[in-house]
Amino acid sequence: MALRLADRLDTLPGIGPARARGLEKLGLVTVEDLLRCYPRSYEDRRKFSTVAAAPVDIPVCLELLVAEPPRLSRIRKGLELVKARLVDDTGSLTATFFNQTYMKDALRPGETYIVYGKVEGPPGRRQMTNPVCERSDRVRFTGCILPVYALTHGISNNLLAGLARRCVDECAGQLEEVLPGPLRREHALAAAEFACRSIHFPRDEEALELARRRLIFEELFYLTCGMALLRTRRDEAAGVPFAIPPVEEFLALLPFPLTGAQRRVMDEMAADVSAGPPMNRLVQGDVGSGKTMVAAYGAWLAAKNGRQCALMAPTELLAEQHFRSLAPLLEQAGLRVGLLTGAVKGKARKELLAALAAGELDLLIGTHALLSEGVDYADLGLVITDEQHRFGVAQRAALSAKARQPPHVLVLSATPIPRTLSLVIYGDLDVSVIDELPPGRTPVQTFVVGEDKRQRMYGFVRKLVGEGRQAYIVCPAVEEGEDEGAGLKAATTYAQGLQTEVFPDLRVGLVHGKMKPREKDAVMTAFAGGELDVLVSTTVIEVGVDVPNAALMVVENADRFGLSQLHQLRGRVGRGKHQSYCVLVTSTRNPDSRARLKVLTKTTDGFQIAEEDLKLRGPGDFFGQRQHGLPQLRIADLAGDMRVLKEAQLAAQELLERDPGLKRPEHAPLLKQIHRLFEQHGDMFN
Known part of the structure; x- marks a missing residue:
């Protein structure tokens, strides 16, 4: 019986229940799933020799x-x-x-x-x-370029390659040609059937390259079209415009003047919320650039229009910090501010939720708890999410769904993203940049040092603590041996060694991602309260609480981090009136790695650093752990395939100008593929 794309793999010979479960773990249920599961590498078995x-x-x-x-x-x-x-x-x-x-x-x-x-x-x-x-008259996996797939327990590469061979031979010709003919010709893209056959079993390097280019272009094209369609849908949605009171009323609440960049972004927000469609704006700015004041302005505008505002932060500690800084400020203007985290329980939680539902709260600050059932708003008009890369598109949508009408959305991020990538990641958002630090902020002095300077570095920690300051020391691993490579500093053992051998007279604390949230918060609160001198940590403090007294950031094995991540870590210090320092410790002798770290000693411009990181490292730092909420790409690499990305963006733009909603019958297969790419986000397109 002939195979079809929709046939289940467990109907094929040799695929019993155990193997079927293994394949399902890899996301492989149907023949089409397997055809779209691209090899992660290849083994060239074409070279013949004699004994x-x-x-x-x-x-x-x-x-x-x-x-x-x-x-x-x-x-x-x-x-x-x-x-x-x-x-x-x-x-x-x-x-x-x-x-x-x-x-x-x-x-x-x-x-x-x-x-x-x-x-x-x-x-x-x-x-x-x-x-x-293999018998010479029955060769399958010798004398060829062999695909190497991602595997799981009980599924061998031979099994997967054998299945792929049968599915490709019988079904590659059944794949629908989704890309319009003129577009394929203009961009010299291979046909769908050729791309499928050649990505799995290429006859040579040239065929593989043609297949890769077609599939990468196609995926980035779908992604760009999808983000543009989301944006169009948003622009067509009916929002509730805000009336804009004189900005001087808000400025009078502040104990300090705002920067020109903050004022510019506030003007952009005011223009958005007073227009018809709901605002969907991302505000990017380095740590300490004053994004919180922009958020405060948004909450104030909502309250002035009789609407409620929700501000979601990624950790309880950050939510509490926002509450401490915003509540006293906004309460002067009569706003009622509440805090909802996992720690708010029992009677206090019930009373808070009742006040929210009755419209007796103007601003609710919290964690993911804001998304939970039973959190009902009387009239939610503005949704603010802090540290966007910790929340995906779907979570923003879930919070917005708690409003009766589409609310305005403001997204804050201290992670600078190069413009080319922000067009993709934030394709459904307008982007504002706060590119100016408040006056009086002293730039953090940054140094790159080798292992030979370790004792001097310890002496420097002791000197600053003696002056009443505090220090962070960041390690790449939590425990010994959890990461590849010898000589990596592990936070747990390092903290013990520092306390017993190096700084027995100082108060050394430890915080890492494997601790329970309550334990982490307790340590961070102790550090913020001055009860610890040195905090040894993993990158869990990358997005953390303000400690104005912390004046030193030491990063161990700094060559193991991306520049953008190091820049984020550096932003944890320099938040008070004291001169602050960042020391990047590395044992690498690789001149390229050292040159990369030196970039941080020359600039504090997060966007410049992000562009440099993109050139040197690719997109890993921007898209770690898939927190960005984008659809998962199977073959494209957003930074490595930058040239193809620009080409796909241009092609998508031209097509959408001709057919804005992809409503023409000939574009129905294309729309179906875009929906398929975004299907993990539920009903975003429904």
Whole structure:
């Protein structure tokens, strides 16, 4: 029976319940799933040799005859060997198979096999261990470029490659050609069937490159179109415009003047919320640039229009910090401000939620608790999320869904994203940048030091603590051996060593991501309250509480971090009136790695650093742990494929100008694929 794209893989021969579960773990249920599961790498098995000429330790294919019946030896319990003598015109070799008893009967004397593996030993005593063997008239995985897939327990690469071979042979021609013909011709893109066949089983490097380019372009094209459609839908939504009172009334509440950049962003917000569609604006600005005051202005505008505001922060500590800074400020103007975190329980929680539902609260600040059931607003008019990269598009949507009409949305982020990427990540948002620090902020002095300066660095920590300051020391790992590479500082053992050997007279604390939230908060609160001198941490403090007294940030194994992440960590200090310092410790001798770190000693401009990071490292730092909320890409790399990204963005823009909602019948398959890419976000397109 012919295979179809929608057929389940567990209907194929050799796929029982256990293998089906393994495949499902990899996201593979149907034939089409497998066709769209692209190899993560390839093994070139095209090089042939002879026994005499075979290079040592480089895998090759040899065409060999089985000279005599293979011999089975049982060495001990759990160890069986099959040995076979294989020959060609230039010599013979011994192939040894460990615990592959079936090879005794599989290799038949007098028959010819293609054998792939490393040849070892001197001439006359050549041998191979566990080589791949295929009868020369039935080759599948030798003499070719072999796809290598991501695997899971119970699923071997041979099994997956065998399944892929059958599915590609029978079903690649059934894939719908989604990209319009003129677009394919203009951008020299391969046909869908060719791309599918060649990404799995390329005949050569050129075919693989053509397939990759087509599939990368296609994925980035769908992504760009999808983000543009989300934005269009937002622009067409009916919002509730705010009336804008004189800004001087708000400025009178503040004990300090705002920067020009803050005023500019406030004007952009005011223009947004007073227009028809709901505002969807991202405000980017370095740590300490004053984003919180912009948020305060938004909450004040909402209250002045009789609407409520919700501000969601990624941690309880950050939510409490916002509450402490915003409540006294806004209460002067008569706003009623509440705080909702996991710590608010029982009667206090009930009373808070009742006040919210009755419209007796103007601003509710909290964590993910704001999304929970039973949190009902009388009239939610503005949603603010802090540290956007910690919340995905779907979470913003979930909070907005608590409003009766589409609310205005303001997103704050201290993670600078290069413009090219922000067009993709924040394609559904307008972007504002606060590119000016408040007056009086002294830039943090940054140094890169080697292991030979460690004792001096410890002396510097002691000196600053002696002056009444506090210090952070950040490590790349929590425990010994949890990351690859020797010599990595692990926070737990390092903190113990510092307390017992280096700083026995100082108060050393420890915080890391494996601790319970309550434990983490207790340590951070102690540090913020001056009860600890040195805080050893992982990057969990990257987005953290303000400690104006902390004047030193030490980062161990700094070469293991991205520049943007180091810049975020550096932003934890320099928040008070004291001169602050950042010391990047590295043992690397790699000149490129050291040059990369030196970038931080020359600039404090987060956007410049982000662009540099993108050039040097790719997008990992911007898209760590898939927190960005974008659809998961199967083959494209947003930074590595930057040239194709720009091409796809341009093509998407041109197509959407001609058919804004992709409503034409010929674009129906394209719209279906865009929905498929975004399906993890539920009903975003429904």
